[in-house]
Amino acid sequence: MSIHEVARRAKVSIATVSRTINGVSTVTPQLSRRVWRVIEELGYYPNTQARSLVSGRSRIFGLIVSEITNPFFPEIIQGFEDIAVQNNYEILTTSTVHDPKRIALSVRRMIERRVEGVAIVTFGMEEALFDDLKTRKIPLVFIDVGPPLPRISNIRIDYQHGIREAVQHLAALCHERIAFISGPLILKSAMARQRAFIESMEEIGLAVDPNHLIEGDHTMEGGIKALKKILQFPKRPTAVICSNDMTAIGVMRQSYEEGVHIPRDLSLIGFDDIRLAQFMIPPLTSVKMSQTEIARMAFNALLSEVQRDIPSPDGTEYVLRTSLALRDSTAMAPAGARKKVAILKKSAD
Amino acid sequence: MSIHEVARRAKVSIATVSRTINGVSTVTPQLSRRVWRVIEELGYYPNTQARSLVSGRSRIFGLIVSEITNPFFPEIIQGFEDIAVQNNYEILTTSTVHDPKRIALSVRRMIERRVEGVAIVTFGMEEALFDDLKTRKIPLVFIDVGPPLPRISNIRIDYQHGIREAVQHLAALCHERIAFISGPLILKSAMARQRAFIESMEEIGLAVDPNHLIEGDHTMEGGIKALKKILQFPKRPTAVICSNDMTAIGVMRQSYEEGVHIPRDLSLIGFDDIRLAQFMIPPLTSVKMSQTEIARMAFNALLSEVQRDIPSPDGTEYVLRTSLALRDSTAMAPAGARKKVAILKKSAD
DNA sequence: GTCATTCAAGAAAACGTTTTCTCGGATTTT
DNA sequence: AAAATCCGAGAAAACGTTTTCTTGAATGAC
Numbered sequence: 001m002s003i004h005e006v007a008r009r010a011k012v013s014i015a016t017v018s019r020t021i022n023g024v025s026t027v028t029p030q031l032s033r034r035v036w037r038v039i040e041e042l043g044y045y046p047n048t049q050a051r052s053l054v055s056g057r058s059r060i061f062g063l064i065v066s067e068i069t070n071p072f073f074p075e076i077i078q079g080f081e082d083i084a085v086q087n088n089y090e091i092l093t094t095s096t097v098h099d100p101k102r103i104a105l106s107v108r109r110m111i112e113r114r115v116e117g118v119a120i121v122t123f124g125m126e127e128a129l130f131d132d133l134k135t136r137k138i139p140l141v142f143i144d145v146g147p148p149l150p151r152i153s154n155i156r157i158d159y160q161h162g163i164r165e166a167v168q169h170l171a172a173l174c175h176e177r178i179a180f181i182s183g184p185l186i187l188k189s190a191m192a193r194q195r196a197f198i199e200s201m202e203e204i205g206l207a208v209d210p211n212h213l214i215e216g217d218h219t220m221e222g223g224i225k226a227l228k229k230i231l232q233f234p235k236r237p238t239a240v241i242c243s244n245d246m247t248a249i250g251v252m253r254q255s256y257e258e259g260v261h262i263p264r265d266l267s268l269i270g271f272d273d274i275r276l277a278q279f280m281i282p283p284l285t286s287v288k289m290s291q292t293e294i295a296r297m298a299f300n301a302l303l304s305e306v307q308r309d310i311p312s313p314d315g316t317e318y319v320l321r322t323s324l325a326l327r328d329s330t331a332m333a334p335a336g337a338r339k340k341v342a343i344l345k346k347s348a349d
Numbered sequence: 350m351s352i353h354e355v356a357r358r359a360k361v362s363i364a365t366v367s368r369t370i371n372g373v374s375t376v377t378p379q380l381s382r383r384v385w386r387v388i389e390e391l392g393y394y395p396n397t398q399a400r401s402l403v404s405g406r407s408r409i410f411g412l413i414v415s416e417i418t419n420p421f422f423p424e425i426i427q428g429f430e431d432i433a434v435q436n437n438y439e440i441l442t443t444s445t446v447h448d449p450k451r452i453a454l455s456v457r458r459m460i461e462r463r464v465e466g467v468a469i470v471t472f473g474m475e476e477a478l479f480d481d482l483k484t485r486k487i488p489l490v491f492i493d494v495g496p497p498l499p500r501i502s503n504i505r506i507d508y509q510h511g512i513r514e515a516v517q518h519l520a521a522l523c524h525e526r527i528a529f530i531s532g533p534l535i536l537k538s539a540m541a542r543q544r545a546f547i548e549s550m551e552e553i554g555l556a557v558d559p560n561h562l563i564e565g566d567h568t569m570e571g572g573i574k575a576l577k578k579i580l581q582f583p584k585r586p587t588a589v590i591c592s593n594d595m596t597a598i599g600v601m602r603q604s605y606e607e608g609v610h611i612p613r614d615l616s617l618i619g620f621d622d623i624r625l626a627q628f629m630i631p632p633l634t635s636v637k638m639s640q641t642e643i644a645r646m647a648f649n650a651l652l653s654e655v656q657r658d659i660p661s662p663d664g665t666e667y668v669l670r671t672s673l674a675l676r677d678s679t680a681m682a683p684a685g686a687r688k689k690v691a692i693l694k695k696s697a698d
Numbered sequence: 699g700t701c702a703t704t705c706a707a708g709a710a711a712a713c714g715t716t717t718t719c720t721c722g723g724a725t726t727t728t
Numbered sequence: 729a730a731a732a733t734c735c736g737a738g739a740a741a742a743c744g745t746t747t748t749c750t751t752g753a754a755t756g757a758c
């Protein structure tokens with residue numbers, strides 16, 4: 001079951017077996033065939049541990065996500081795995097469930113397994129937790145929040161683009177009182193989304209009522225709570241933009257409870273555009289941030305860093321566009337709430 | 350950065366360092382302290398590859414799921430990971446996306462990484478694909494479909510219990526024409542669920558119209574298609590039970606399109622009870638099959654097999670109960686459709 | 699025909715651990 | 729007090745590979 005057994009049966013040295021497996025050209029076709037025959041016959045699979053021990057390359061990438069049970073992440077994991085297998089990489093996934101201890105532990109596990117790089121898709125958790133990886137000079141890729149350091153790449157998300165589309169879409173439907181349910185504001189990415197919202201509003205001269213900026217937590221429960229709050233305002237917003245789709249789903253859920261009809265009484269826009277969004281009732285308009293694209297960029301960032309001979313001095317920047325995916329959760333603002341008549345034509349569905 | 354460096358600085362042999370790390374009791378407290386100090390100071394983490402190479406134990410379990418983007422599976426993965434970290438095991442997850450080639454590849458990858466066991470949570474894909482694992486005597490645990498072989502455990506799901514509850518619940522609400530949307534019938538588990546449905550119906554004297562057994566595919570799209578079909582029947586069913594929640598969500602989606610109100614016009618019950626079920630509109634009644642419990646059982650099955658000195662002769666059987674989780678997607682059958690008056694009291698929510 | 703060159707393939711070293719073997723000093727036994 | 733036992737810790741072997749070094753045969757040059 002080891003290379004020695006193969007060597008013995010093929011009557012060659014273990015070096016020749018190794019060379020055969022790795023396709024080193026100096027081995028005679030005749031011997032190569034003999035070796036391969038034995039390998040097949042024995043069903044021999046090389047021991048990766050031994051391989052990477054001597055070669056110094058584990059062919060493993062780590063992938064840290066914040067919550068695998070949040071439907072946003074499985075798509076990323078799937079995408080990452082797809083590219084990984086194509087490139088003969090293994091992937092070690094850990095879900096932090098927002099627990100610093102868990103993060104620290106998973107960082108440690110990854111170092112012990114000698115991963116060649118780690119993709120950190122947590123949208124801005126405590127950065128210090130990854131110091132161990134940095135000092136060990138392991139290539140990293142962050143979403144949004146990575147510091148400009150050697151070997152550290154970043155996927156910058158262009159939140160502004162998609163959120164501006166969302167705001168302008170609502171404005172075109174005569175909405176003026178638009179609320180924004182953010183994620184936890186300790187997260188840099190949540191902050192960035194909120195800022196993009198505010199800027200987009202101001203850009204077209206719409207006032208942002210500070211009361212209409214509600215801090216959620218990127219969960220359905222958070223969306224439920226936020227909507228309850230919103231419905232208590234004397235002058236209700238006529239539209240809500242959420243910092244992620246799970247929040248929006250919570251909002252839908254609670255709207256149903258409270259008899260608020262979407263989109264008649266309230267227009268709703270999510271963020272992320274998870275697959276589920278299109279199966280909501282009604283199908284949820286959402287700002288698309290392609291999970292597959294994130295996975296692809298993250299993997300390529302790591303791979304190219306690993307293949308470099310000298311590390312990139314200040315990391316590499318990747319940029320991901322976001323854009324609005326129009327569905328059925330938005331409609332004209334209720335007549336009573338309209339003032340302006342700056343109606344643009346709603347783009348065809 | 351290796352054990353040698355630690356040994357050098359602590360002025361002991363590498364054997365002592367190894368013993369210290371592994372808590373072997375023969376090492377003097379004084380030396381132990383000295384070694385630990387150096388370890389901390391250096392930030393030394395042992396190399397798992399080298400460790401498992403010599404010890405012959407990789408401390409890795411494989412986990413094969415059929416589709417990580419199906420919300421049913423992330424919960425299992427999370428549960429599995431939770432227990433794994435507690436037990437110092439690493440977990441290699443692969444999502445087969447129903448592709449035999451992918452399965453074969455992931456089996457191979459797992460063997461190369463020398464996993465100590467594999468949990469196969471695919472609900473009955475081509476069993477032959479796992480032969481490689483069997484011949485290598487790697488402990489396996491299946492859901493439902495495992496053959497009785499040494500080192501192969503099984504988690505048998507008691508579909509009957511939960512599905513009978515579902516059927517009787519509907520019967521109590523005076524439903525008689527109950528449809529069942531199954532999964533792909535090549536899957537043994539899908540078959541088993543359908544059989545449980547038929548038996549539960551017959552048990553209480555309700556006829557199963559063969560037309561009302563519709564083969565779905567365990568996806569939302571499948572649910573959508575299935576409902577379209579159902580609505581065309583001259584004598585519409587008044588209730589539908591689905592073989593999984595994703596199908597039920599598809600049904601809800603299409604009901605909305607077609608103006609069929611749930612539960613007024615149609616009662617709906619799902620299966621799996623994924624977390625999302627309670628956030629549906631209306632909250633979906635579903636047969637609960639605890640994902641966490643599956644994960645726990647699967648992990649324990651592998652762990653106990655690994656710790657055994659002689660392999661279990663015919664594997665071990667675990668049994669998981671299912672039971673109905675009552676929510677709001679079921680109601681009394683429309684008056685026109687009632688005949689019997691065998692109304693039991695609907696248990697409080 | 700001899701000598702230098704090339705090249706295929708074997709021998710051996712190396713990777714970073716755990717574990718067995720060995721040794722020398724301390725403790726116990728008689 | 730000598731012999732036997734115990735025990736802590738170092739030396740060395742082993743795990744299964746890749747890779748460097750070495751060797752010997754074949755090829756080519758003159």
